[in-house]
Amino acid sequence: MSSQGIILADLDGDRTWRLADYVKRGGYEALKKIIAEKIPADEIIGEVKKSGLRGRGGAGFPTGLKWSFMPRAFPGAKYLACNSDEGEPGTFKDRDILRYNPHTVIEGMIIAGYAMGCERGYNYIHGEIFEVYDRFEEALAEAREAGLLGRNILGSDFSFDLFAHHGYGAYICGEETALLESIEGKKGQPRFKPPFPASFGLYGKPTTINNTETFASIPYIIREGGDAFLALGKPNNGGTKLFSVSGHVNKPGNYEIPLGTPFSVLLEMAGGIRGGRKLKAVIPGGSSAPVLPGAVMMDCTMDYDSISKAGSMLGSGAVIVMDESTCMVKALERLSYFYFEESCGQCTPCREGTGWLYRVVHRIENGLGRPDDLDLLNSVTANIMGRTICALGDAASMPVQSFVKHFGDEFAFHIEHKKCLVPPQVQYEGSKIYVA
Amino acid sequence: MLSPESLKKIDQEIAKYPADQKQSASMSALRIAQQEKGWLANETIEFVAKYLGMPPVAVYEVASFYNMYDLAPVGARKITVCTNLPCALSGGVHAAEYIKKKLGIDFNETTADGKFTLKEGECMGACGDAPVLLVNNHQMCSWMTEEKIDQLLADLQK
Ligand SMILES: Cc1cc2nc3c(=O)[nH]c(=O)nc-3n(C[C@H](O)[C@H](O)[C@H](O)COP(=O)(O)O)c2cc1C
Numbered sequence: 272m273s274s275q276g277i278i279l280a281d282l283d284g285d286r287t288w289r290l291a292d293y294v295k296r297g298g299y300e301a302l303k304k305i306i307a308e309k310i311p312a313d314e315i316i317g318e319v320k321k322s323g324l325r326g327r328g329g330a331g332f333p334t335g336l337k338w339s340f341m342p343r344a345f346p347g348a349k350y351l352a353c354n355s356d357e358g359e360p361g362t363f364k365d366r367d368i369l370r371y372n373p374h375t376v377i378e379g380m381i382i383a384g385y386a387m388g389c390e391r392g393y394n395y396i397h398g399e400i401f402e403v404y405d406r407f408e409e410a411l412a413e414a415r416e417a418g419l420l421g422r423n424i425l426g427s428d429f430s431f432d433l434f435a436h437h438g439y440g441a442y443i444c445g446e447e448t449a450l451l452e453s454i455e456g457k458k459g460q461p462r463f464k465p466p467f468p469a470s471f472g473l474y475g476k477p478t479t480i481n482n483t484e485t486f487a488s489i490p491y492i493i494r495e496g497g498d499a500f501l502a503l504g505k506p507n508n509g510g511t512k513l514f515s516v517s518g519h520v521n522k523p524g525n526y527e528i529p530l531g532t533p534f535s536v537l538l539e540m541a542g543g544i545r546g547g548r549k550l551k552a553v554i555p556g557g558s559s560a561p562v563l564p565g566a567v568m569m570d571c572t573m574d575y576d577s578i579s580k581a582g583s584m585l586g587s588g589a590v591i592v593m594d595e596s597t598c599m600v601k602a603l604e605r606l607s608y609f610y611f612e613e614s615c616g617q618c619t620p621c622r623e624g625t626g627w628l629y630r631v632v633h634r635i636e637n638g639l640g641r642p643d644d645l646d647l648l649n650s651v652t653a654n655i656m657g658r659t660i661c662a663l664g665d666a667a668s669m670p671v672q673s674f675v676k677h678f679g680d681e682f683a684f685h686i687e688h689k690k691c692l693v694p695p696q697v698q699y700e701g702s703k704i705y706v707a
Numbered sequence: 708m709l710s711p712e713s714l715k716k717i718d719q720e721i722a723k724y725p726a727d728q729k730q731s732a733s734m735s736a737l738r739i740a741q742q743e744k745g746w747l748a749n750e751t752i753e754f755v756a757k758y759l760g761m762p763p764v765a766v767y768e769v770a771s772f773y774n775m776y777d778l779a780p781v782g783a784r785k786i787t788v789c790t791n792l793p794c795a796l797s798g799g800v801h802a803a804e805y806i807k808k809k810l811g812i813d814f815n816e817t818t819a820d821g822k823f824t825l826k827e828g829e830c831m832g833a834c835g836d837a838p839v840l841l842v843n844n845h846q847m848c849s850w851m852t853e854e855k856i857d858q859l860l861a862d863l864q865k
Pocket residue numbers: 325326327328329330331332354355356357358359442443444445446447448480481482483485661662663666
């Protein structure tokens with residue numbers, strides 16, 4: 272874990288997550304200022320707009336704009352949901368935010384609740400990180416005790432309460448409407464949109480959903496100003512961002528760096544490639560983002576615009592690094608299995624298509640590929656994309672399309688020679704148990 | 708029937724939701740019930756349904772949708788190893804193979820003495836800690852080298 276930013280800065284692992292530590296770091300100053308100066312909600316949303324903050328959950332939607340969609344005058348309950356379901360393979364930043372700096376998420380959500388007139392929020396925490404759920408509950412208890420949550424916060428007439436809800440093993444619940452269904456105690460199947468959550472969300476009430484890291488950026492923006500946040504990154508790509516670097520690097524981990532930092536610098540921070548091997552490919556934004564050849568990545572900077580120009584997505588900021596010992600067919604086979612396993616089964620193109628994609632990649636990897644399999648893969652993805660309720664179908668298709676596009680020779684070699692281009696022993700050595 | 712301690716925990720979960728939305732606690736109630744009983748038998752699911760005022764089938768739908776609920780008996784220790792790509796690049800698959808060899812079982816099998824069940828997991832949001840595994844859903848073990856796996860299995864034997 273290393274930080275040139277605002278969320279993981281000045282943390283000392285498990286020793287500095289409590290309320291008192293957070294306050295020492297300037298925590299809850301933003302909230303106190305809002306309450307003391309009775310800052311109008313519009314002004315807060317304006318500041319968030321100015322900051323250039325874009326959603327950190329994957330889609331990169333401008334946060335201030337999203338907040339302005341909430342019908343503040345709507346009578347009755349309005350809700351806030353924090354998406355800590357972090358299940359996109361490669362992504363492990365929200366876990367560190369929640370266990371090492373939970374109060375920054377709590378403060379961010381209280382401010383969001385104030386700005387959008389919500390009375391209640393839920394933080395939906397990935398089931399597999401149950402220890403983090405327990406810790407978040409403790410942090411909530413601290414905040415409640417200190418009068419920062421509940422009725423009449425800090426003696427004002429503003430009331431907001433916040434609770435933790437846990438998942439229990441379903442990637443799809445990271446999709447925002449599946450997440451709402453899951454909070455409602457149902458299986459997590461995405462809803463049709465429209466209506467969008469801002470008009471029909473949790474329990475049918477207006478609801479805004481943001482990612483953990485998005486909320487965690489809010490206290491700084493209010494304390495230091497939207498311009499200050501924007502200046503940390505680059506235009507249209509405000510702020511610093513956490514990148515979860517995994518795969519064949521010497522020091523896997525979270526790195527919080529200014530948006531616009533060259534990929535080569537990030538790679539160096541993560542200790543470079545293991546064993547002196549060469550970089551082969553990078554998935555720059557979580558497993559659903561199109562893979563890019565290493566050489567293309569070396570020319571990119573880590574921000575929404577640069578990665579999108581190169582043909583991929585910054586997504587959740589999960590950077591999966593693969594070196595020359597990787598068999599790209601095998602890598603795709605594992606990802607395709609994941610989407611097949613996690614499709615919620617609601618839409619036929621996704622339910623059937625993800626299984627089909629997996630079976631075809633699996634047979635190529637196992638020496639049973641057929642000459643027209645690459646065309647088949649492309650045609651199956653074309654029949655999934657844009658034909659499903661949620662984006663899981665697209666998420667399953669983009670890896671297939673991009674692996675075939677950039678590493679088609681390797682797939683063709685498999686089909687023709689019925690074996691991997693990369694010798695099995697090299698693969699074995701490259702992906703042995705590695706602990707930094 | 709669940710123990711008074713479990714019911715107390717479920718009541719705390721119910722209190723998080725609006726008074727007319729008790730069913731929102733179904734996920735945590737099932738989790739609490741599973742922790743007490745080891746797995747979710749139909750009668751346990753029916754009990755949870757009754758307690759929350761839900762149709763049993765609605766609770767069954769939840770229990771069968773989410774991967775971490777066990778609808779069949781498992782060993783005293785359920786070990787779930789992440790083998791998804793980011794972990795696999797740092798030995799997730801090797802760690803799983805090593806455990807299979809040590810326990811003499813494959814994924815979705817239980818040792819003859821009923822002590823261990825092995826499962827293959829999807830991304831746990833902890834890829835920087837690869838290889839990672841979960842013990843009984845809630846205890847995460849990071850950076851699992853062969854030595855650490857030996858140690859863990861020895862500790863869990865006790
Ligand atoms: C299949 C799927 C999985 C997703 N998983 C996550 C997730 O784990 N965490 C997350 O914040 N957003 C996830 N998203 C995106 C959310 O739907 C939503 O866009 C996001 O939480 C909005 O927050 P933001 O604007 O702050 O990024 C997922 C989307 C899809 C389609």
